[in-house]
Amino acid sequence: MMTKTIALLILTLAFCACSDNKRSDSSSSADSTATPVRETESPSASLLKVWETDTLLTTVESTLYDPKASIIYASNIEGHHSTKDGKGSISKLNPDGTISQLKWVSGLNAPKGMTLLHDKLYVTDIDELVEINLADGKIVKHYPVPGATFLNDAANDGSNVYLSDSETGKVHMLENGKISLLTQGMEGINGLAVNNKGELFILDGKGLSRYTKQDKDTQVINEVVTGGDGLVILDDSTYLASRWQGQIYLIRNGKEQLLLDTQADSSNTADIDYISAQQLLIVPTFMKNKVVAYKLSY
Numbered sequence: 001m002m003t004k005t006i007a008l009l010i011l012t013l014a015f016c017a018c019s020d021n022k023r024s025d026s027s028s029s030a031d032s033t034a035t036p037v038r039e040t041e042s043p044s045a046s047l048l049k050v051w052e053t054d055t056l057l058t059t060v061e062s063t064l065y066d067p068k069a070s071i072i073y074a075s076n077i078e079g080h081h082s083t084k085d086g087k088g089s090i091s092k093l094n095p096d097g098t099i100s101q102l103k104w105v106s107g108l109n110a111p112k113g114m115t116l117l118h119d120k121l122y123v124t125d126i127d128e129l130v131e132i133n134l135a136d137g138k139i140v141k142h143y144p145v146p147g148a149t150f151l152n153d154a155a156n157d158g159s160n161v162y163l164s165d166s167e168t169g170k171v172h173m174l175e176n177g178k179i180s181l182l183t184q185g186m187e188g189i190n191g192l193a194v195n196n197k198g199e200l201f202i203l204d205g206k207g208l209s210r211y212t213k214q215d216k217d218t219q220v221i222n223e224v225v226t227g228g229d230g231l232v233i234l235d236d237s238t239y240l241a242s243r244w245q246g247q248i249y250l251i252r253n254g255k256e257q258l259l260l261d262t263q264a265d266s267s268n269t270a271d272i273d274y275i276s277a278q279q280l281l282i283v284p285t286f287m288k289n290k291v292v293a294y295k296l297s298y
Contacts, residue, residue, distance in 0.1 A: 045250045045298035047259045047281060051097035052292040060091075060284040062153075062230070062271035063291055064114040064121075069134070070095055072273070072282055073104075074291055075111040075123060082126055082150055084109045090123065090132070095275060097293060104137045113153035113192070113271055115161060122161050122174070124151035129163055129174060145172050145179050153230070153271060155192040155200070162200060164189045171202070171211075183211060183218075191231035191241065191271070203228030203241055208251055222251045230272035232281075238298070240281065242269040248283070250298060260294070267292075 059077040072093040079087035088108030129143040150167035161174040188205030232240040246263035268286035
């Protein structure tokens with residue numbers, strides 16, 4: 001009887017041990033299947049430096065890529081940012097970072113934001129919008145902007161040119177050769193961009209927002225990236241925004257990710273632009289007197 005009891009006890013212990021091993025194996029299997037789930041999550045965006053120009057672009061404030069001519073325009077303040085001293089200029093760069101023409105246009109004051117429309121380059125210059133002929137680099141016309149004191153960025157919707165005034169908090173519009181006021185009351189306004197639907201996007205002290213002309217309504221998209229400088233629209237829900245102090249953010253579905261911070265190097269990140277075919281972000285460094293290009297992965 002004792003022998004049977006001992007045998008039964010041994011069998012029971014063996015069965016329990018086998019069951020524990022099965023539970024252990026099942027747990028390991030569950031853990032191993034959790035890793036692929038995490039791997040399928042969207043990876044973070046990143047920037048990789050590709051090239052930089054020589055330090056010949058004095059106080060370079062803005063960059064703008066012309067896909068038709070395969071040229072990057074760069075605006076150089078050179079003098080004081082709000083003084084009419086005639087020192088400002090526009091340079092032409094190649095997409096590989098070499099300087100094609102250092103003084104393509106000269107005699108400006110403090111040129112900043114730029115936009116291309118109908119074979120013309122439009123540049124903000126303190127209190128006026130300057131129209132430049134792309135064919136020969138000659139200044140075609142000056143458009144004085146009433147009450148403007150610090151015109152900054154520029155954008156267009158295929159017909160009209162929009163320009164921001166950082167000091168007065170206004171957005172002006174060039175329509176059919178005439179300047180008019182579009183909206184006002186936007187503190188710290190700077191960056192402008194228009195999507196393929198003709199919607200205007202704005203960077204100001206409140207963050208990134210969409211402005212609707214028809215009902216004069218402003219919809220905030222992101223409230224973290226405040227005081228932005230340059231703005232690029234990648235798609236319907238993805239944007240690149242720079243802060244002059246030295247930061248560049250990716251904003252996707254309203255959420256921001258810091259891609260670059262060069263504040264420790266005292267390298268500014270002013271009015272950026274983007275070459276979509278190469279996924280190349282073009283960054284003017286202002287006081288560092290050069291343009292730097294980064295490959296974007298997102």
